[in-house]
Amino acid sequence: MKKIEAIIKPFKLEEVREGLSALGVSGLTVTEVKGFGRQKGHTELYRGAEYVVDFLPKAKIEVVVPTSLVEAAVDAIVKAAHTGKIGDGKIFVTTVEQVVRIRTGETGEAAI
Amino acid sequence: MKKIEAIIKPFKLEEVREGLSALGVSGLTVTEVKGFGRQKGHTELYRGAEYVVDFLPKAKIEVVVPTSLVEAAVDAIVKAAHTGKIGDGKIFVTTVEQVVRIRTGETGEAAI
Amino acid sequence: MKKIEAIIKPFKLEEVREGLSALGVSGLTVTEVKGFGRQKGHTELYRGAEYVVDFLPKAKIEVVVPTSLVEAAVDAIVKAAHTGKIGDGKIFVTTVEQVVRIRTGETGEAAI
Amino acid sequence: KIERYDRALGAYLGVAVGDALGATVEFMLPREIRHLYGVHCEIVGGGWLKLKPGRVTDDTEMSLALGGALIAAGGWDAYAVADAFVAWLKSKPVDVGNTCRRGIQRYMMVRSLSGPVSESDGGNGALMRISPLVLATLNDDMAFRRQALEQAHITHNHPLSDIATLVLGEMARMLINGGGIKECRVLANALLTEYPRFRFDPYPGRASGYIVDTVQTVLHHFFHGDSFESCVVATVNCGEDADTTGAIVGMLAGALYGASAIPVRWLDKLDPGVVTEIRQQVDGLLELPGSQ
Ligand SMILES: Nc1ncnc2c1ncn2[C@@H]1O[C@H](COP(=O)(O)OP(=O)(O)O)[C@@H](O)[C@H]1O
Ligand SMILES: Nc1ncnc2c1ncn2[C@@H]1O[C@H](COP(=O)(O)OP(=O)(O)O)[C@@H](O)[C@H]1O
Ligand SMILES: Nc1ncnc2c1ncn2[C@@H]1O[C@H](COP(=O)(O)OP(=O)(O)O)[C@@H](O)[C@H]1O
Ligand SMILES: [Mg+2]
Ligand SMILES: [Mg+2]
Numbered sequence: 001m002k003k004i005e006a007i008i009k010p011f012k013l014e015e016v017r018e019g020l021s022a023l024g025v026s027g028l029t030v031t032e033v034k035g036f037g038r039q040k041g042h043t044e045l046y047r048g049a050e051y052v053v054d055f056l057p058k059a060k061i062e063v064v065v066p067t068s069l070v071e072a073a074v075d076a077i078v079k080a081a082h083t084g085k086i087g088d089g090k091i092f093v094t095t096v097e098q099v100v101r102i103r104t105g106e107t108g109e110a111a112i
Numbered sequence: 113m114k115k116i117e118a119i120i121k122p123f124k125l126e127e128v129r130e131g132l133s134a135l136g137v138s139g140l141t142v143t144e145v146k147g148f149g150r151q152k153g154h155t156e157l158y159r160g161a162e163y164v165v166d167f168l169p170k171a172k173i174e175v176v177v178p179t180s181l182v183e184a185a186v187d188a189i190v191k192a193a194h195t196g197k198i199g200d201g202k203i204f205v206t207t208v209e210q211v212v213r214i215r216t217g218e219t220g221e222a223a224i
Numbered sequence: 225m226k227k228i229e230a231i232i233k234p235f236k237l238e239e240v241r242e243g244l245s246a247l248g249v250s251g252l253t254v255t256e257v258k259g260f261g262r263q264k265g266h267t268e269l270y271r272g273a274e275y276v277v278d279f280l281p282k283a284k285i286e287v288v289v290p291t292s293l294v295e296a297a298v299d300a301i302v303k304a305a306h307t308g309k310i311g312d313g314k315i316f317v318t319t320v321e322q323v324v325r326i327r328t329g330e331t332g333e334a335a336i
Numbered sequence: 337k338i339e340r341y342d343r344a345l346g347a348y349l350g351v352a353v354g355d356a357l358g359a360t361v362e363f364m365l366p367r368e369i370r371h372l373y374g375v376h377c378e379i380v381g382g383g384w385l386k387l388k389p390g391r392v393t394d395d396t397e398m399s400l401a402l403g404g405a406l407i408a409a410g411g412w413d414a415y416a417v418a419d420a421f422v423a424w425l426k427s428k429p430v431d432v433g434n435t436c437r438r439g440i441q442r443y444m445m446v447r448s449l450s451g452p453v454s455e456s457d458g459g460n461g462a463l464m465r466i467s468p469l470v471l472a473t474l475n476d477d478m479a480f481r482r483q484a485l486e487q488a489h490i491t492h493n494h495p496l497s498d499i500a501t502l503v504l505g506e507m508a509r510m511l512i513n514g515g516g517i518k519e520c521r522v523l524a525n526a527l528l529t530e531y532p533r534f535r536f537d538p539y540p541g542r543a544s545g546y547i548v549d550t551v552q553t554v555l556h557h558f559f560h561g562d563s564f565e566s567c568v569v570a571t572v573n574c575g576e577d578a579d580t581t582g583a584i585v586g587m588l589a590g591a592l593y594g595a596s597a598i599p600v601r602w603l604d605k606l607d608p609g610v611v612t613e614i615r616q617q618v619d620g621l622l623e624l625p626g627s628q
Binding site: 141143176208210211217 | 226230231232255256257258259260261262279282284298301302305306307308309310311312313314315316317318319
C-alpha cells in the first residue's frame with residue numbers, strides 16, 4: 001500500500017477527485033495548506049497599503065491505494081491538476097505498512 | 113519508531129486522546145481536514161437553498177511512537193474512535209527514520 | 225529523497241524558512257495544526273472568565289529534500305526553531321519513494 | 337408459461353423493491369428502526385445515503401449491469417460482465433461496496449477476472465446481484481453453476497460466498513421453474529448439513545454484510561413469512577445491511593409468490609426507469625439460450 005500526497009492548486013480539487021473516481025478511488029482526505037515555492041506569492045492591498053503575501057493557498061490531498069494502483073493514480077492526478085503554469089504542485093509517494101478501517105477492524109488492502 | 117495517522121470523527125478526539133494517554137502517550141498533533149469516502153456529505157441550507165456538501169469534517173491525529181507501542185496505540189485508537197457507523201475513519205502506519213526534539217536536540221526514541 | 229516534517233511554534237516560521245532557503249531549499253508546505261504535548265495549554269480570558277485551552281497552535285512544515293541534504297536541513301530547522309522553552313516542537317524524517325512536479329512531469333530529485 | 341414469467345419478473349422486481357425499502361434503514365440497529373419508524377414498511381428513501389423515495393442502490397444497479405452484459409453478449413461473456421461493472425463504477429454510483437470496488441479496480445489494473453481467495457471477500461456482494469443470471473439459465477444447471485461463480489469471482493473469491501451464491505441462486509431458479517417452498521427447504525437443509533454455520537433456526541440475530549449473517553437473515557424470514565410483503569418487511573426491520581438482505585429475500589419471495597404479489601404501493605413508488613429496465617431485461621434474459 002502506498003500513500004500519495006498531492007499538493008495542488010485549490011481550484012483543481014474537483015477535477016482531481018473526478019480523475020481518481022474514474023479509477024474507482026473514492027476515499028481521500030484533503031487539508032488546506034500554504035505553499036511556498038518557485039511560484040511567488042502575490043501582492044495584496046490591506047487597509048490601502050500594499051504588502052507581499054509570500055505564500056499561496058494550496059490543497060493537500062492524501063489518498064492511500066493498493067500498490068498496483070499507484071502509477072495510474074499518480075498519472076490521473078498529474079493530468080487533472082496540470083495547468084502548465086508555475087505552482088501546479090507536487091506529488092509525494094510513501095509506503096504505508098498498515099491500514100485499519102476503524103468501523104470494521106479490517107486491515108491491509110481490505111481497509112481501503 | 114512509527115507514525116500513526118488516524119482520520120477520525122471530530123467529536124471522538126477527546127476519547128482518542130484519553131485512550132492514548134492511558135498508554136503514556138501524551139504528545140500528538142491534530143489537523144482539521146475534510147474527508148471524502150463512503151460516508152456521503154450532507155445537505156446544508158445556504159440562504160434558503162439546499163445544496164450538497166460532499167465532504168465531511170474529520171480530525172487527523174498524528175502521533176509518533178516507539179515501534180513496541182504501535183499495536184497497543186492502534187488498538188486504543190480503534191476502541192475510542194469506533195461508533196460502528198460509516199465514516200468512522202482510517203488509521204495509517206508508516207516508518208519514521210529519525211525524530212528530533214527541537215528544545216533539547218535529543219534524537220530517536222528519547223525525543224518522543 | 226526524504227520528507228522532513230517539523231512541528232514548530234508558529235512565530236518561528238519565518239526564521240525556519242530563512243534557514244532553509246540559505247541551503248537553497250525554497251519549496252515547502254505549511255499546515256496550521258494543534259499540538260498536545262508536555263507543554264500544556266494555556267489559560268485564556270474569554271468574556272472575562274478564565275478557561276484552559278489544552279492545545280496550542282503549531283505550524284507543521286513539510287519539506288522534501290534530496291537525502292544528501294537532510295542533515296543540514298534538520299540542523300537549520302533546529303537552530304531556527306529553538307527557544308529552549310517547552311513546546312519548541314519535533315522533527316520527523318521519513319523516506320519518500322517518488323516525487324513528481326505536476327507542471328513539467330519531472331520526477332525524482334529533479335522535481336524538488 | 338405465464339406463471340413462470342410472473343415469477344421471473346417477481347424475482348427481479350423483488351430485488352429492486354427490497355433494495356429501495358431496505359436502503360432507508362441500512363446500517364441501523366433494530367431498536368433504532370423501532371424508535372424511528374415502529375415497523376418500517378413504506379418506501380420513503382432517506383437513510384445514510386439520503387435517497388429520494390424509490391431510489392435503488394448498488395445491489396440493483398450491479399444486477400442491471402450484469403443483466404445488460406448478458407443480453408448484449410447474447411449469453412455468457414465474463415469480460416463483458418467485468419467491463420459492465422467497470423462502466424458502472426465510473427458512473428459515480430450512489431454507493432459501492434468496498435469488496436466490489438477493490439475487485440473492479442483489480443480488473444481495471446491487471447484485467448484478471450478473479451483475485452486470490454481472500455478472507456476479506458466474505459461479504460454478500462456477489463450473491464446480491466445474481467438474479468439476472470438466474471433468469472438467463474433457468475434450463476441449464478451446468479451453465480448456472482459455472483457462470484454464477486465466474487461473475488462472483490470478479491469481486492469476491494471466498495468459499496462461503498461461493499456456496500451461498502450457488503445455493504440461493506439454485507433456490508431462485510427452482511422457484512421460478514415452478515418448484516415449491518418444500519423443495520426449497522430441501523436445498524436449504526442440504527446447505528446446512530454441509531455448512532452448519534449457516535443455521536438460521538433459532539435466528540442468531542445478525543444481519544450484517546458478512547455472507548453467513550446475510551444468508552441466516554434471508555432464509556429465516558423467507559421460510560417464516562407467508563407473503564412477499566411479510567418476508568421483505570421482517571427482513572429489512574433487522575437493519576444492518578438491510579438493503580442487501582432485502583434485495584436477496586425479495587428475489588426469493590418474488591420467485592415464489594410472483595410479481596403480482598408485490599404490493600402495488602411499493603411498485604408505484606419504485607424509480608420508474610428502473611422498473612422499465614427490469615421489465616425489458618426480463619424479456620431479454622428469458623430469450624437467452626440458457627432459458628429456452
Ligand atoms: N521541496 C518541497 N517540499 C514540500 N513542498 C514543496 C516543495 N517544493 C514545492 N512544494 C509545494 O509545491 C507547491 C508548488 O511548487 P512551486 O515550486 O511553486 O511550483 P513548480 O513545482 O511548478 O515549480 C508549493 O506551493 C509548495 O506547496
Ligand atoms: N483511501 C483513502 N485514503 C485516504 N483517506 C481515506 C481513504 N478512504 C477513506 N479515507 C478517509 O477516511 C474517512 C472515512 O472513510 P469512509 O469511507 O467514509 O468510511 P468507512 O471507512 O467507515 O467505510 C473519509 O472521510 C476519508 O477522510
Ligand atoms: N509523539 C508525538 N507525536 C506527534 N507529535 C508530537 C508528539 N509529541 C509532541 N508532539 C508535537 O510537538 C509539540 C511539542 O511537544 P512538547 O511535548 O509540548 O514539547 P517538548 O518537545 O519541548 O517537550 C506538541 O505540541 C505536538 O504538536
Ligand atoms: Mg446497497
Ligand atoms: Mg447494503
